[in-house]
Amino acid sequence: MITLLLLSQITRDEFMDFKRQVEVQFAEIRGEINELKTEMRAQIQALNQRIDDLDKKLNKRMDDLITYLWIFMGFITILIGFIIGFGLWDRRTYLKPVEEKKADKELVMKLEQKVENLEDENKRLKNQNQALIFILEKFISGASKEEIKSEIEIMKKMS
Numbered sequence: 721m722i723t724l725l726l727l728s729q730i731t732r733d734e735f736m737d738f739k740r741q742v743e744v745q746f747a748e749i750r751g752e753i754n755e756l757k758t759e760m761r762a763q764i765q766a767l768n769q770r771i772d773d774l775d776k777k778l779n780k781r782m783d784d785l786i787t788y789l790w791i792f793m794g795f796i797t798i799l800i801g802f803i804i805g806f807g808l809w810d811r812r813t814y815l816k817p818v819e820e821k822k823a824d825k826e827l828v829m830k831l832e833q834k835v836e837n838l839e840d841e842n843k844r845l846k847n848q849n850q851a852l853i854f855i856l857e858k859f860i861s862g863a864s865k866e867e868i869k870s871e872i873e874i875m876k877k878m879s
Contacts, residue, residue, distance in 0.1 A: 851875040 857870055863871075 848875075 855868055855875070858868055858871060
């Protein structure tokens with residue numbers, strides 16, 4: 721109510737002056753708000769530009785990191801391949817003398833078997849030679865043909 725009393729006491733000219741002052745102040749405030757909006761848009765654009773630049777730098781770093789990762793993986797793959805190849809080569813070179821020794825042992829075993837066969841054959845021939853010597857001694861001592869034939873038959877049965 722006091723406001724109504726105060727308003728009723730001011731004149732129309734005073735009210736119009738007051739209205740103009742308020743409109744001027746509102747216009748100044750609107751101008752300041754527009755300036756703030758313009759500054760904020762410029763700052764937002766600058767911030768967006770910085771974010772885009774950081775994004776590009778991050779993408780470049782990620783690309784570089786992926787490139788280095790591929791190089792590292794290639795190096796590891798080559799290293800693993802080299803280790804496996806070296807292992808196979810070393811195993812082959814290690815087993816070659818073993819295989820040669822195995823072949824040598826087989827050859828020695830075959831030669832030992834042949835020597836045993838020759839010794840057996842030698843014993844058999846020695847026995848035949850002794851039988852032949854015995855028969856020749858009988859012949860020289862004057863044994864008859866029937867005695868010599870019977871001795872030969874006995875010798876055949878023994879061998």
